[in-house]
Amino acid sequence: MVEIKTPEQIARMRAAGLVVAEIHRRCAEAAVPGATTKDLDDVAAAVLAERDAKPNFLGYGGFPATICTSVNDVVVHGIPDRETVLASGDLLSIDAGAIVDGWHADAALTVFVGEGHAPEARELSRVTEDSLWAGIAAVRKGARLVDVSRAIETYIRRQPLPPSGKYGIVESYGGHGIGSEMHMDPHLLNYVDRRRGRGPRLVPGFCLAIEPMIALGTPKTHVLADEWTVKTNDGTWAAHWEHSVALTEEGPLVLTAPDGGRARLAELGVTAAPDPLA
Template sequence: MAFRKPKPVPFRTAGEVDAMAAAGAVVGAALVAVRAAAGPGVSTLDLDEVAETVIRQAGAVPSFKGYHGFPGSICSSVNDVVVHGIPSADVVLADGDLVSIDCGAILDGWHGDSAWTFGVGEISTADADLSEATRLSMDAGIAAMVEGARLTDISHAIEQGTRAAEQKFGRSFGIVDGYGGHGIGREMHMEPFLANEGKPNRGPVLVIGSTLAIEPMLTLGTTATSVLDDDWTVVTDDGSRSAHWEHTVVVTGDGPRILTVRPDA
């Protein structure tokens, strides 16, 4: 039986990668502006307006707005909301809140997609550990994005990063079940799906120019979630807090390159 070489993770040319980096830079700037605007008494709708303004002033278009009917330019997920929180005038931030902001932009037909979690005012040690653990897990996944690796090498690295964070912080974290990263390019969500845990050395192979959005989501408790009646908002089933970090990343000959760099952040 002949050995079948695995297919590659979809890849871009050098010029296309630079175009994606330009879109990613807009996303990074929007996220930094949103974090600067966030504080007690500020609504998530206020933050959405900040992000949309930055994106449109850069000549880009918010990729989330209108996506399958989503009404916002960001997903604003507070405390026990994992992802896909709808910006609202009724969701007003308070001291101690843990906020996850996911943002996307389209520039010249190319997509950037990134997310980060931050606290409002003084947050608990547990919440700070959760956000940092999620960031460390993302970084572990990014580090695995090298030429010749397989897709699930990234999944395994994210999982191992989470377990290492558990040892570092002396607490357990739930890896949210059923959600993960994805291919990205001229569409926001493309194949392949990238799980945030799993065995290594499976799936398509990474080549120079392969682009993926890497996005672990961790909780302080359960791995189980439910979608609210608005058909978007994903919450933890046990009410535990959640964090979400994401970067758009490309494989290069010099290792992984983050395409959604945040200015001065």
């Protein structure tokens, strides 16, 4: 069952989304050579405390940290620790969430640590982020869930190939519904699987966490012995971008973007919904 939110509930999710946006801003600033991934986790915990919000990652299924920090060939669910020291040239994905008044938001971004990044790493992150926005632009009344998947995959497939010869759209992980819980129905693939049908119709009150994950090689992954850290099978680097999005009567509202998604959606010819907290 898909949980349909009221405008009041979406406003609470927007409040949680703004906390996540601040976590991202502060963690991105702190992601410098010499910092540990635990340092970033401490930054995120401080933001949550300052905003009187709760973490939705900490303790989820036994996860031991406030955020996920995934470096280079780690696709998702990297656990922050004192041993992982960031170096110039690293590609780091930061996945964070927050709960405000019982309502969730969840988002991820990929940042470049220091300098010296290969052009294909920069292009990987750009393609992943832009495919996210292509998916967000497909969130409209009357569309089906598969239309979001198709928009993401179509954008990726139309990009010039990297030196490795392909972009691997990670198959085992994808987006999800979000609201009174962090992970809810429906599951959102980042590619079209015709065996799954078209999925539910999108209506006002439908909320999704859209999160493409792309590697510079294989889409196949494996989980380490810690039962969380997900790496690419061939050791190629990966990028991860995510936003929580609500469909309203006025259009999509990007709950975890500081401006509600207005600027990026305008570039794609889509008008973002008014911010209920503005």
